Amino acid sequence: MRRSAAMSEFWVVRIRLAEDLSELLSPLFSRAGMRGLAFVETDIGLEVLAYFDAPQEVAWWTQEARRAVRVAGFSEDRVTEVGVERVPVEDWASRWKEGFKPFPVGRRFLIAPSWDRPRETGDRLLIVIDPGMAFGTGTHETTQHCLLALEEYWTGRSLLDVGTGTGILAIAAARLSPHARIVALDIDPEACAVARENMERNGVDERIAVFCGTLDDVPEGRFEMVLANLTADVLANLLPQFPQRLEPGGVLVLSGLLEGDEEPFRELLVARAFHPLDVKRGGEWRTIIARYEPASILCASGGDRRERDPTR
Structure with missing residues (x-):
């Protein structure tokens, strides 16, 4: 809603x-x-x-x-x-403000609210977030799974954050790789405004392009990683568009799934030339990480080896 x-x-x-x-x-x-x-x-x-x-x-x-x-x-x-x-x-x-205190995520990140910045961060990258009316403070399992996926599977070249919310994932990417091409997208104008404020608060606003709308509103281009921390129904509707946004060999991170969604989404991914790499689990929540391998469909069908988008 x-x-x-x-x-x-x-x-x-x-x-x-x-x-x-x-x-x-x-x-x-x-x-x-x-x-x-x-x-x-x-x-x-x-x-x-x-x-x-x-x-x-x-x-x-x-x-x-x-x-x-x-x-x-x-x-x-x-x-x-x-x-x-x-x-x-x-x-x-x-x-x-009562319940949001600084806390670490993974090996690299330290998340903190704008009203409680820690003086010392050690070797961690500080991400300062004010949630406003948007989702994504880093406390939820689905957001933490995405941050871990960034650490483990992204090499730092380009990233598309679909459903950016507070902007926390795009900000984390910009902190990890200052010279990366990063695009953040949300359909909610209020979330876009909150994300822009948080990006400015973290000094990365000039490194991230924010689009308010749908995937069709993002200029054509492919990315090394696409992050989508949404709900299962929204992810299912968006899945046919993701191959057009990923480089061959790129990584798709689907978060916001529940336990019962894991197997159906694995099957949907395989049918669209994705090879599942990892599943992160936290309670009932699931995050699937998969590599886009368009050549795999061609090999299975006996086609030539030239890479092309299987959705076309």
Whole structure:
């Protein structure tokens, strides 16, 4: 869901847990169109706050939260309380500031909020993020998987970040490789504005081209890596376009998938000349990393060895 520019409030689903079982609820939040997530530790467990653009029903959330916990093998009484309330937009920012502290990701990165910059970063690359109303602070498994993929599979020449959100992945790429060609794309004008602010905050705004729109709005060109941290339905719709954006031998990173999406997406990738290289797993979340090998389709069909796009 996208928030209207005129909107002044959110609906927050507040779920209190006797222990940290928030990982079990993440797929539920994602499927329901969650806008953002915050956590508050309490003396008796954890309070999870999920923000939505549209009104939410407390009875439905109570039923689904308890079901998710029960299916995972825990007692339903681990969900101690569920509530829904309307909150002003300003509360979004204050909740982020309560729970967003500097933290490392992988071997190279240190993520920090704009209001809590660490004085010492050691040999890590500092990425300063203010989420505003966009997704992507680095705390979510899917974002961390993408950052790890950057470290492990990108050589630093060119990158397309589809669904850039806060811009965190494009910024990380620019910090890793200052001379790379980097393009960041998002369909949400507000996310584009937040991404540009974060890029300026990190001193990389002149190194990243930001486009607000769809893949068709990005000038023609191929990239060494395409990152797409979205939802399964959006990724499935975009998948036919990715071969036209990747160099032969380039790497595609699909993040935001759930456990049940892994095998279907492997099959979709293989059918489009991608060779799966790795799957990163965190709780219910999956990130598939695959290499684009258009010659493989030609070999399988007995065609000549000249590389061409199998979608044409």
